[in-house]
Amino acid sequence: MRAFETVSRAQLQHTRSSASKIRLKRRKTVRRGRVAVVSSAKEEDDDEEDDEPPPEVLPYIGGDLLPKETETHTSGYVAIVGRPNAGKSTLLNKILGTKLSIVTKKPQTTRHRILGVLSDEESQMVLLDTPGVMRSAFNKLDETMLKSVRSSVKTADCLIIVIDGDAKETAEKDFENLLDVDVIGKVPTAVCVNKCDRIKDVQRIKELMKYFRQVEGVSEVIPISALNDTGVKEVVQWAKGKLPVGPSYFSKEYLSEHPERFFVAEIIREKIFELYSQEVPYCSSVWVEELKERKPPAKDLIRATIYVERQSQVGIVVGEDGAAMKKLSTEARKDIEVFLERGVFLEMKVKSKPGWRSNDKSLTEFGLEDPNKTSNPDFRE
Numbered sequence: 001m002r003a004f005e006t007v008s009r010a011q012l013q014h015t016r017s018s019a020s021k022i023r024l025k026r027r028k029t030v031r032r033g034r035v036a037v038v039s040s041a042k043e044e045d046d047d048e049e050d051d052e053p054p055p056e057v058l059p060y061i062g063g064d065l066l067p068k069e070t071e072t073h074t075s076g077y078v079a080i081v082g083r084p085n086a087g088k089s090t091l092l093n094k095i096l097g098t099k100l101s102i103v104t105k106k107p108q109t110t111r112h113r114i115l116g117v118l119s120d121e122e123s124q125m126v127l128l129d130t131p132g133v134m135r136s137a138f139n140k141l142d143e144t145m146l147k148s149v150r151s152s153v154k155t156a157d158c159l160i161i162v163i164d165g166d167a168k169e170t171a172e173k174d175f176e177n178l179l180d181v182d183v184i185g186k187v188p189t190a191v192c193v194n195k196c197d198r199i200k201d202v203q204r205i206k207e208l209m210k211y212f213r214q215v216e217g218v219s220e221v222i223p224i225s226a227l228n229d230t231g232v233k234e235v236v237q238w239a240k241g242k243l244p245v246g247p248s249y250f251s252k253e254y255l256s257e258h259p260e261r262f263f264v265a266e267i268i269r270e271k272i273f274e275l276y277s278q279e280v281p282y283c284s285s286v287w288v289e290e291l292k293e294r295k296p297p298a299k300d301l302i303r304a305t306i307y308v309e310r311q312s313q314v315g316i317v318v319g320e321d322g323a324a325m326k327k328l329s330t331e332a333r334k335d336i337e338v339f340l341e342r343g344v345f346l347e348m349k350v351k352s353k354p355g356w357r358s359n360d361k362s363l364t365e366f367g368l369e370d371p372n373k374t375s376n377p378d379f380r381e
Helices: 088-096 140-155 168-175 202-213 232-242 260-275 311-318 320-340 360-365
Strands: 022-031 034-043 074-082 114-119 123-129 158-164 189-194 220-223 285-292 300-308 344-352
Touching: 074 088, 074 140, 074 232, 088 114, 088 123, 088 158, 088 232, 123 232, 140 360, 158 168, 158 232, 168 202, 189 202, 189 232, 202 220, 220 232, 260 285, 260 300, 260 320, 300 311, 311 320, 311 344, 320 344
Parallel strands: 074 123, 074 158, 158 189, 189 220, 300 344
Antiparallel strands: 022 034, 114 123, 285 300
C-alpha cells in the first residue's frame, strides 16, 4: 500500500541546476504533513565580493518526473454524488478494483470526500466519492459534508449521479433538489440507476430510464448494480470518453492521495457502524494518533482514539468488562492488516468530546475539512 504515500509537487519536479550566479536560501514548508525543502533564488550583483560562500546544494530527496504523455492523453475529475445509501462508495470501490471507501448498511457512512485514482496509458480519472446529499442539515457536521459535495461538483469535469432504483416510488423524488438545476449539464452528466438487481419488475427499470433521459442536462442513463459489478464497465467507458485532453495529476501507480492513517481511521469507524446501533456511530469520530512502522517480525504500532459526544456513550463503546471494545479492536485490526498488508498492534481508547458535531474547531481538528491532516487534534481555545 505504498501507493498511498504521497510525494509533494516540489519533490516530483526536483532538479539540480548549476548555480554559478545564484544564491540559494532554504526554508521549510509543510505539504500534507511532510516537510519539503524549497529553494528561493536571488541573482547576485555583478560587483558582489568574491569571498561569498559557495551555494548550498540540496540533496536528492527522491521522486521522479512524471513521464511524457501523448498529445491525446486525457485526464479529469469525476464527482460521484447521490442521496445517502444510494451506493456511491460501492461504485467507487468497484471502479478502482479495491476497497477504498468504507461501506455499511447504515446511511450517511461517508463523511469525507474520498479521492481515488484510476489510470491507464491513455488517461487518468480522479474519482471523488462524496457524502450523501441530505435534504436538510441538522448540525455543523452535516453542513461541512454538504459543503464537500458542492466543492466536488464545482471541481468536476464530469458528473455521475447515483440513484437508488430500488427506492420504490421515491427514486424520482430522490433526484429532485439533489443538486442545483444549473449544475446538471454544466459538465457531462450521467445518471446511474443503481441496485437494478433488486428490481424484479423490468418495466420499472424502463420507466426510470425513460424518466431520467428526459431530464435536461443528463447526457446518459446507465442501469447498474454496483454490488454485483453489473454496468460498472459502461460507467467507466462513459466517463473516460468525457475527460478533457490533459496530463496526469498523479503518478500512474497512485490509488489515492490520502495518507495511510486516514484509511486506518476509516476502517475503525466502519466497524463502529457495523457493531453499534442507534446514535453511537453518528456521534463517533476516530483519530489515529500514531502509526509506527517496525521491522519484521515486530508488528506495526497503531494508537487511535474514538471520540463520542457524551460520557454515557463511552460506556456503550467499551461495553461490560470491555467486551464490546475488545470485539471492535479485533474486527478493526483484521481489516487494517489486510489493507496495510502487514501485521499491526492496535491500541484504542475512548474519550468524550461534548458537542463536537456542532463545533467548528472540533470539525477542523478532526480533519473533516482536510482528510490529509496528520497533526493530532488540539482543542485549546
